[in-house]
Amino acid sequence: MEFFRVARIVNTFGIRGQMKILIDTDFIEDRFKIGNQLYILHDNQMVRKVIVESLQQHKGAYLIQFKDLYDINQVEQFKGMSLAISAEDQHELEEDAYYHHQIIGLDVLTLDGKRLGTIKEILVLGSNDVWVVQPINSKRKDILLPFIGDVVKKVDLEKGQVWVELMEGLIDEG
Structure with a gap:
Protein backbone atom coordinates (compact mmCIF):
# COMPACT_ATOMS: atom_id res chain seq x y z
CA MET A 1 0.00 0.00 0.00
CA GLU A 2 1.23 3.51 -0.81
CA PHE A 3 1.03 6.20 1.89
CA PHE A 4 1.17 10.00 1.90
CA ARG A 5 2.12 11.99 4.99
CA VAL A 6 -0.46 14.41 6.38
CA ALA A 7 1.20 15.21 9.74
CA ARG A 8 4.25 14.70 11.92
CA ILE A 9 4.00 13.50 15.52
CA VAL A 10 6.28 15.80 17.48
CA ASN A 11 5.46 14.91 21.08
CA THR A 12 3.02 13.47 23.53
CA PHE A 13 0.70 15.75 25.50
CA GLY A 14 -0.47 15.00 29.01
CA ILE A 15 -0.91 11.49 30.34
CA ARG A 16 -4.12 10.44 28.55
CA GLY A 17 -2.65 9.49 25.17
CA GLN A 18 -2.94 12.76 23.30
CA MET A 19 -0.20 13.58 20.80
CA LYS A 20 1.05 16.93 19.55
CA ILE A 21 1.21 17.03 15.74
CA LEU A 22 2.28 19.43 13.00
CA ILE A 23 -0.05 19.19 10.02
CA ASP A 24 1.23 18.91 6.43
CA THR A 25 -2.07 19.01 4.54
CA ASP A 26 -4.51 21.63 3.32
CA PHE A 27 -7.44 19.28 4.01
CA ILE A 28 -7.41 19.41 7.80
CA GLU A 29 -11.18 19.01 8.31
CA ASP A 30 -11.36 16.04 5.92
CA ARG A 31 -8.21 14.21 6.99
CA PHE A 32 -8.76 14.51 10.74
CA LYS A 33 -12.54 14.12 10.91
CA ILE A 34 -13.70 12.05 13.88
CA GLY A 35 -13.88 8.41 12.82
CA ASN A 36 -11.35 8.70 9.98
CA GLN A 37 -8.64 6.09 9.66
CA LEU A 38 -5.00 7.19 9.49
CA TYR A 39 -1.76 5.26 9.52
CA ILE A 40 1.25 5.79 11.79
CA LEU A 41 4.43 5.39 9.75
CA HIS A 42 8.06 4.94 10.67
CA ASP A 43 10.50 5.22 7.74
CA ASN A 44 7.50 4.96 5.36
CA GLN A 45 6.46 1.62 6.86
CA MET A 46 3.09 1.25 8.53
CA VAL A 47 3.37 0.77 12.29
CA ARG A 48 -0.32 0.99 13.21
CA LYS A 49 -3.77 1.90 11.89
CA VAL A 50 -5.54 4.46 14.07
CA ILE A 51 -9.00 6.04 14.22
CA VAL A 52 -9.31 9.79 14.95
CA GLU A 53 -11.27 10.47 18.13
CA SER A 54 -10.57 14.21 18.50
CA LEU A 55 -8.45 17.05 17.16
CA GLN A 56 -7.95 20.52 18.58
CA GLN A 57 -5.62 23.43 17.91
CA HIS A 58 -3.05 24.14 20.59
CA LYS A 59 -0.32 26.83 20.48
CA GLY A 60 0.52 26.66 16.77
CA ALA A 61 0.14 22.89 16.56
CA TYR A 62 -2.68 20.38 17.03
CA LEU A 63 -3.51 17.81 19.69
CA ILE A 64 -4.90 14.55 18.44
CA GLN A 65 -6.48 11.64 20.28
CA PHE A 66 -6.94 8.21 18.75
CA LYS A 67 -9.48 5.55 19.67
CA ASP A 68 -8.08 2.91 22.07
CA LEU A 69 -4.92 4.91 22.84
CA TYR A 70 -5.64 6.56 26.18
CA ASP A 71 -2.33 6.38 28.04
CA ILE A 72 0.99 8.16 27.56
CA ASN A 73 2.76 4.79 27.75
CA GLN A 74 0.88 3.61 24.64
CA VAL A 75 1.77 6.64 22.50
CA GLU A 76 5.29 7.54 23.67
CA GLN A 77 6.77 5.20 21.05
CA PHE A 78 5.18 7.19 18.18
CA LYS A 79 7.12 10.44 18.78
CA GLY A 80 8.98 11.43 15.62
CA MET A 81 6.80 9.29 13.37
CA SER A 82 4.36 10.41 10.67
CA LEU A 83 0.62 10.25 10.20
CA ALA A 84 -0.46 9.30 6.71
CA ILE A 85 -3.38 8.49 4.47
CA SER A 86 -3.49 5.79 1.84
CA ALA A 87 -3.31 6.61 -1.87
CA GLU A 88 -7.02 5.80 -2.24
CA ASP A 89 -7.87 8.54 0.27
CA GLN A 90 -6.27 11.33 -1.77
CA HIS A 91 -8.62 14.00 -3.14
CA GLU A 92 -8.73 14.95 -6.79
CA LEU A 93 -7.09 18.39 -7.00
CA GLU A 94 -8.13 21.33 -9.11
CA GLU A 95 -5.99 22.41 -12.05
CA ASP A 96 -2.60 23.93 -11.13
CA ALA A 97 -2.75 22.45 -7.61
CA TYR A 98 -0.31 19.75 -6.54
CA TYR A 99 0.39 17.39 -3.70
CA HIS A 100 3.74 17.95 -2.01
Missing part, protein backbone atom coordinates in the same frame (compact mmCIF):
# COMPACT_ATOMS: atom_id res chain seq x y z
CA HIS A 101 4.96 14.49 -2.97
CA GLN A 102 4.42 15.40 -6.65
CA ILE A 103 6.64 18.50 -6.39
CA ILE A 104 9.52 17.27 -4.21
CA GLY A 105 12.29 15.93 -6.44
CA LEU A 106 11.41 17.98 -9.54
CA ASP A 107 14.21 19.76 -11.42
CA VAL A 108 13.98 23.56 -11.44
CA LEU A 109 14.88 25.45 -14.62
CA THR A 110 14.79 29.11 -15.51
CA LEU A 111 12.83 30.21 -18.59
CA ASP A 112 16.12 30.42 -20.52
CA GLY A 113 16.88 26.76 -19.71
CA LYS A 114 19.45 27.15 -16.89
CA ARG A 115 19.09 24.33 -14.33
CA LEU A 116 19.02 25.69 -10.78
CA GLY A 117 18.64 22.49 -8.76
CA THR A 118 16.05 20.13 -7.29
CA ILE A 119 13.09 20.81 -5.00
CA LYS A 120 13.91 19.15 -1.69
CA GLU A 121 11.23 20.50 0.66
CA ILE A 122 8.05 22.57 0.77
CA LEU A 123 7.45 25.10 3.53
CA VAL A 124 3.81 25.87 4.28
CA LEU A 125 3.86 29.55 5.22
CA GLY A 126 0.80 31.76 5.35
CA SER A 127 -0.76 32.66 2.02
CA ASN A 128 1.50 30.56 -0.20
CA ASP A 129 3.90 27.64 -0.03
CA VAL A 130 7.63 28.15 -0.47
CA TRP A 131 9.57 25.56 -2.46
CA VAL A 132 13.09 24.92 -1.15
CA VAL A 133 15.53 24.19 -3.97
CA GLN A 134 18.82 22.36 -3.39
CA PRO A 135 21.16 24.18 -5.81
CA ILE A 136 23.40 22.28 -8.22
CA ASN A 137 26.41 24.06 -6.76
CA SER A 138 26.64 22.62 -3.24
CA LYS A 139 28.50 25.72 -2.00
CA ARG A 140 25.43 27.88 -2.59
CA LYS A 141 22.59 28.40 -0.14
CA ASP A 142 19.19 26.83 -0.73
CA ILE A 143 16.95 28.81 -3.07
CA LEU A 144 13.53 29.73 -1.67
CA LEU A 145 10.88 29.99 -4.38
CA PRO A 146 7.42 31.29 -3.46
CA PHE A 147 4.71 29.26 -5.19
CA ILE A 148 3.13 32.25 -6.94
CA GLY A 149 2.33 32.88 -10.61
CA ASP A 150 5.02 35.56 -10.92
CA VAL A 151 7.72 32.98 -10.13
CA VAL A 152 6.45 29.48 -11.00
CA LYS A 153 5.56 29.59 -14.69
CA LYS A 154 5.05 25.91 -15.57
CA VAL A 155 5.01 22.58 -13.75
CA ASP A 156 5.49 19.50 -15.92
CA LEU A 157 5.04 16.41 -13.76
CA GLU A 158 5.61 14.02 -16.69
CA LYS A 159 9.02 15.53 -17.48
CA GLY A 160 9.83 16.11 -13.79
CA GLN A 161 10.47 19.82 -14.31
CA VAL A 162 9.42 23.20 -12.98
CA TRP A 163 10.04 26.34 -15.05
CA VAL A 164 10.53 29.55 -13.09
CA GLU A 165 11.15 33.23 -13.64
CA LEU A 166 13.42 34.56 -10.94
CA MET A 167 12.57 37.78 -9.19
CA GLU A 168 15.42 40.01 -8.05
CA GLY A 169 16.96 38.81 -4.80
CA LEU A 170 15.76 35.18 -4.95
CA ILE A 171 19.25 33.81 -5.58
CA ASP A 172 22.31 34.69 -3.54
CA GLU A 173 24.88 35.37 -6.26
CA GLY A 174 27.74 35.21 -3.77
Whole structure:
Protein backbone atom coordinates (compact mmCIF):
# COMPACT_ATOMS: atom_id res chain seq x y z
CA MET A 1 0.00 0.00 0.00
CA GLU A 2 1.23 3.51 -0.81
CA PHE A 3 1.03 6.20 1.89
CA PHE A 4 1.17 10.00 1.90
CA ARG A 5 2.12 11.99 4.99
CA VAL A 6 -0.46 14.41 6.38
CA ALA A 7 1.20 15.21 9.74
CA ARG A 8 4.25 14.70 11.92
CA ILE A 9 4.00 13.50 15.52
CA VAL A 10 6.28 15.80 17.48
CA ASN A 11 5.46 14.91 21.08
CA THR A 12 3.02 13.47 23.53
CA PHE A 13 0.70 15.75 25.50
CA GLY A 14 -0.47 15.00 29.01
CA ILE A 15 -0.91 11.49 30.34
CA ARG A 16 -4.12 10.44 28.55
CA GLY A 17 -2.65 9.49 25.17
CA GLN A 18 -2.94 12.76 23.30
CA MET A 19 -0.20 13.58 20.80
CA LYS A 20 1.05 16.93 19.55
CA ILE A 21 1.21 17.03 15.74
CA LEU A 22 2.28 19.43 13.00
CA ILE A 23 -0.05 19.19 10.02
CA ASP A 24 1.23 18.91 6.43
CA THR A 25 -2.07 19.01 4.54
CA ASP A 26 -4.51 21.63 3.32
CA PHE A 27 -7.44 19.28 4.01
CA ILE A 28 -7.41 19.41 7.80
CA GLU A 29 -11.18 19.01 8.31
CA ASP A 30 -11.36 16.04 5.92
CA ARG A 31 -8.21 14.21 6.99
CA PHE A 32 -8.76 14.51 10.74
CA LYS A 33 -12.54 14.12 10.91
CA ILE A 34 -13.70 12.05 13.88
CA GLY A 35 -13.88 8.41 12.82
CA ASN A 36 -11.35 8.70 9.98
CA GLN A 37 -8.64 6.09 9.66
CA LEU A 38 -5.00 7.19 9.49
CA TYR A 39 -1.76 5.26 9.52
CA ILE A 40 1.25 5.79 11.79
CA LEU A 41 4.43 5.39 9.75
CA HIS A 42 8.06 4.94 10.67
CA ASP A 43 10.50 5.22 7.74
CA ASN A 44 7.50 4.96 5.36
CA GLN A 45 6.46 1.62 6.86
CA MET A 46 3.09 1.25 8.53
CA VAL A 47 3.37 0.77 12.29
CA ARG A 48 -0.32 0.99 13.21
CA LYS A 49 -3.77 1.90 11.89
CA VAL A 50 -5.54 4.46 14.07
CA ILE A 51 -9.00 6.04 14.22
CA VAL A 52 -9.31 9.79 14.95
CA GLU A 53 -11.27 10.47 18.13
CA SER A 54 -10.57 14.21 18.50
CA LEU A 55 -8.45 17.05 17.16
CA GLN A 56 -7.95 20.52 18.58
CA GLN A 57 -5.62 23.43 17.91
CA HIS A 58 -3.05 24.14 20.59
CA LYS A 59 -0.32 26.83 20.48
CA GLY A 60 0.52 26.66 16.77
CA ALA A 61 0.14 22.89 16.56
CA TYR A 62 -2.68 20.38 17.03
CA LEU A 63 -3.51 17.81 19.69
CA ILE A 64 -4.90 14.55 18.44
CA GLN A 65 -6.48 11.64 20.28
CA PHE A 66 -6.94 8.21 18.75
CA LYS A 67 -9.48 5.55 19.67
CA ASP A 68 -8.08 2.91 22.07
CA LEU A 69 -4.92 4.91 22.84
CA TYR A 70 -5.64 6.56 26.18
CA ASP A 71 -2.33 6.38 28.04
CA ILE A 72 0.99 8.16 27.56
CA ASN A 73 2.76 4.79 27.75
CA GLN A 74 0.88 3.61 24.64
CA VAL A 75 1.77 6.64 22.50
CA GLU A 76 5.29 7.54 23.67
CA GLN A 77 6.77 5.20 21.05
CA PHE A 78 5.18 7.19 18.18
CA LYS A 79 7.12 10.44 18.78
CA GLY A 80 8.98 11.43 15.62
CA MET A 81 6.80 9.29 13.37
CA SER A 82 4.36 10.41 10.67
CA LEU A 83 0.62 10.25 10.20
CA ALA A 84 -0.46 9.30 6.71
CA ILE A 85 -3.38 8.49 4.47
CA SER A 86 -3.49 5.79 1.84
CA ALA A 87 -3.31 6.61 -1.87
CA GLU A 88 -7.02 5.80 -2.24
CA ASP A 89 -7.87 8.54 0.27
CA GLN A 90 -6.27 11.33 -1.77
CA HIS A 91 -8.62 14.00 -3.14
CA GLU A 92 -8.73 14.95 -6.79
CA LEU A 93 -7.09 18.39 -7.00
CA GLU A 94 -8.13 21.33 -9.11
CA GLU A 95 -5.99 22.41 -12.05
CA ASP A 96 -2.60 23.93 -11.13
CA ALA A 97 -2.75 22.45 -7.61
CA TYR A 98 -0.31 19.75 -6.54
CA TYR A 99 0.39 17.39 -3.70
CA HIS A 100 3.74 17.95 -2.01
CA HIS A 101 4.96 14.49 -2.97
CA GLN A 102 4.42 15.40 -6.65
CA ILE A 103 6.64 18.50 -6.39
CA ILE A 104 9.52 17.27 -4.21
CA GLY A 105 12.29 15.93 -6.44
CA LEU A 106 11.41 17.98 -9.54
CA ASP A 107 14.21 19.76 -11.42
CA VAL A 108 13.98 23.56 -11.44
CA LEU A 109 14.88 25.45 -14.62
CA THR A 110 14.79 29.11 -15.51
CA LEU A 111 12.83 30.21 -18.59
CA ASP A 112 16.12 30.42 -20.52
CA GLY A 113 16.88 26.76 -19.71
CA LYS A 114 19.45 27.15 -16.89
CA ARG A 115 19.09 24.33 -14.33
CA LEU A 116 19.02 25.69 -10.78
CA GLY A 117 18.64 22.49 -8.76
CA THR A 118 16.05 20.13 -7.29
CA ILE A 119 13.09 20.81 -5.00
CA LYS A 120 13.91 19.15 -1.69
CA GLU A 121 11.23 20.50 0.66
CA ILE A 122 8.05 22.57 0.77
CA LEU A 123 7.45 25.10 3.53
CA VAL A 124 3.81 25.87 4.28
CA LEU A 125 3.86 29.55 5.22
CA GLY A 126 0.80 31.76 5.35
CA SER A 127 -0.76 32.66 2.02
CA ASN A 128 1.50 30.56 -0.20
CA ASP A 129 3.90 27.64 -0.03
CA VAL A 130 7.63 28.15 -0.47
CA TRP A 131 9.57 25.56 -2.46
CA VAL A 132 13.09 24.92 -1.15
CA VAL A 133 15.53 24.19 -3.97
CA GLN A 134 18.82 22.36 -3.39
CA PRO A 135 21.16 24.18 -5.81
CA ILE A 136 23.40 22.28 -8.22
CA ASN A 137 26.41 24.06 -6.76
CA SER A 138 26.64 22.62 -3.24
CA LYS A 139 28.50 25.72 -2.00
CA ARG A 140 25.43 27.88 -2.59
CA LYS A 141 22.59 28.40 -0.14
CA ASP A 142 19.19 26.83 -0.73
CA ILE A 143 16.95 28.81 -3.07
CA LEU A 144 13.53 29.73 -1.67
CA LEU A 145 10.88 29.99 -4.38
CA PRO A 146 7.42 31.29 -3.46
CA PHE A 147 4.71 29.26 -5.19
CA ILE A 148 3.13 32.25 -6.94
CA GLY A 149 2.33 32.88 -10.61
CA ASP A 150 5.02 35.56 -10.92
CA VAL A 151 7.72 32.98 -10.13
CA VAL A 152 6.45 29.48 -11.00
CA LYS A 153 5.56 29.59 -14.69
CA LYS A 154 5.05 25.91 -15.57
CA VAL A 155 5.01 22.58 -13.75
CA ASP A 156 5.49 19.50 -15.92
CA LEU A 157 5.04 16.41 -13.76
CA GLU A 158 5.61 14.02 -16.69
CA LYS A 159 9.02 15.53 -17.48
CA GLY A 160 9.83 16.11 -13.79
CA GLN A 161 10.47 19.82 -14.31
CA VAL A 162 9.42 23.20 -12.98
CA TRP A 163 10.04 26.34 -15.05
CA VAL A 164 10.53 29.55 -13.09
CA GLU A 165 11.15 33.23 -13.64
CA LEU A 166 13.42 34.56 -10.94
CA MET A 167 12.57 37.78 -9.19
CA GLU A 168 15.42 40.01 -8.05
CA GLY A 169 16.96 38.81 -4.80
CA LEU A 170 15.76 35.18 -4.95
CA ILE A 171 19.25 33.81 -5.58
CA ASP A 172 22.31 34.69 -3.54
CA GLU A 173 24.88 35.37 -6.26
CA GLY A 174 27.74 35.21 -3.77
